[in-house]
Amino acid sequence: MLKAGRSLGIVFFPAFDWAISPTHPERQERLLYTQDQLREEGVFDIAGIRELKPDLATAADVSRVHFCFPEVAAVTTPSHLVSAGGAIRAARAVLEKDSQKAFALVRPPGHHAMKVVHGARGFCNINIEAVMIEWLRERFGPLRVAVVDTDCHHGDGTQDVYWHDPDTLFISLHQDGRTLYPGTGYPTEQGGPQALGATVNVPLPPGTSDEGFLFAMREVVMPLIEDFKPDLIVNSAGQDNHFSDPITDMAFSAQGYAQLTELLQADIAVLEGGYAIQGALPYVNLGLVLSMAGLDYSHVREPGFDPEAIRQPAKVTAYIEDVCRDILKLARHPKGPGKGDLVNGWFTRRKTLYYDTDAITEYQTESVRLCDHCRGVMTYETESTRNPLCLGVEAPLGACEKCVEEAYRIYEAGQIKGEFRHLQLIDRVGKNYASYTG
Template identity: 65%
Template sequence: MKKKCWKNRNNSRQQKKPTGIVFFPAFDWAISPTHPEREERLLYTRDQLFEEGIMDLPQILQLQPRLAQLKDIARVHFCVPHVRSQATEAHQIAAGGALVIADALMEGQIKNGFALVRPPGHHAMRVAHGNRGFCNINNEAIMVEYLRQVYGLKRIVIVDTDVHHGDGTQDIFWHDPDVLFISFHQDGRTLYPGSGFIDEMGGPLALGTTLNIPLPPGTTDEGILFVLDKLVLPVLEEFQPELIINSAGQDNHYTDPLANMHFSARGYAVLNERLSPNIAV
């Protein structure tokens, strides 16, 4: 199978394929009925896509999630006391939704894809022994290792645009020179998890493959898009990845109750257009 590379990822044949979407709102998994991380977060998005007629377009292909296998999770995590203790069926389906998008992309069904799934995952570290920031297992990392194992990909980028630093993803790939992890987020001195500073650059054999860009509270579209254009995109051009994954948190939005950033819906649209990820989770 021919691998997608940075230089030919937007060729005309690829652009004629649909965008894949997987939904999994996890009705049976909740922190509390009123917590911001709840099923309505995805249901509102799904309803709007249907109301606007987007899901009826021929350019959209809706795919169904599946269970990630325990071996897919164990490829990434050392779970204490065992995988089943950390991964409920909801977690397995959320991770499996990402794998469905990965398969569809690599098998040529879609040009790109979005796994709208929960529970989330980017705070889950290599050693998983409980909930961290609402995360038990790391969906993005499970997908990366699946792509490497099944399809032989080598150079992969994860761009984390959540308002919180993706400390779990950073931990998992800290010593891996072939996975570039980039996170721009609200300054860790002002927000959970209190990490993601510019001197966190990767382990001794992977120095420079972790790039953290902490942003001050109140950063607007202009600031975030400046970082994207002047720092993130040039680094991607230099790294020449085979695949770009967007760990696509939406909580930089100015209405988010748990953070202090001033990003708009229009800003997210421009960010996605310029970053042009292969897969967003």
């Protein structure tokens, strides 16, 4: 009997009861074709590979990560909680040592969901990787985590959630934001003043193929992971860089994805995008599964694969080599504190965000207290075309006593002033998650 080189747990959740619309690219068939492919290939007959049932994330799990206004129930469905729970189940298998690696093949996706949530953007309501990571930290302690996002679209939500966290290295490889949604993810976006260099963006030009992606992995991603020395590596495994994807402009192949997976050696992979439902996803996912399990993937070929037809031009190769060299230097010697204002010991940045899926515009002021003893208390004043002025206050993991006290002072003062419709508190030190409606 064939045996996996590394034990692998696979979580499936196609979300039959959730869809943006019946013909939307983000629909249940994204996983059903993959499920059929894995069964036809006999993957679950291989010793060491097993299917796991998803857990159900709770509103408290979401509130550990997000400020959802007016409340978690208003911006999620049961499918969102099962999708996040599927990621948690995959991570639990690894941390509890039931499997060496795990792959959460779940939807809805999550990497465009930011710290503050008023609705859906980029098909995402809650950030399922972040919910998973913070669930793990709540139970297994202050883990150092590297998140490598290989979706074609910049992982702007994950970047936003971990902007001020020096214990989370976030690296995103994506199609250049000048050519694709969400229009962000430039090398100068390097993290907040207390976490400079913990955010790394590698924008790649349209037409990048296996050669370019693997060069970026070898020359940027792997050296930075080695520098960071994480306890856990998570792959936000978006697959819309594939040459046949209908909404992007890249030229990656199933073989390339499998090789990237072998290089990265992520402990946990979580599915994100990928919309070539029949021609790419079943084959890319098969390659990922075999690679994670330490098995031969050299036979995996998708329909229409012609290495010469998708080979990147020489000028693209030269451009990527130059960009990667500059990015590695910048990541190791970050320049900050970035765009924002420093006033009375607080660093503030203002953002206008558009939720393309739900047609919501948000206006947000994010502030962090610059503390010599911890990463600092954070506040988020936010209003949108859906909600009036709201306030989120967070005392993060490891917050010092003074910052915890300051978080409660701001939260309680906000109730007294009466200028905010909804107020929420995240106290990661005391594990207190409170809300108030004025």
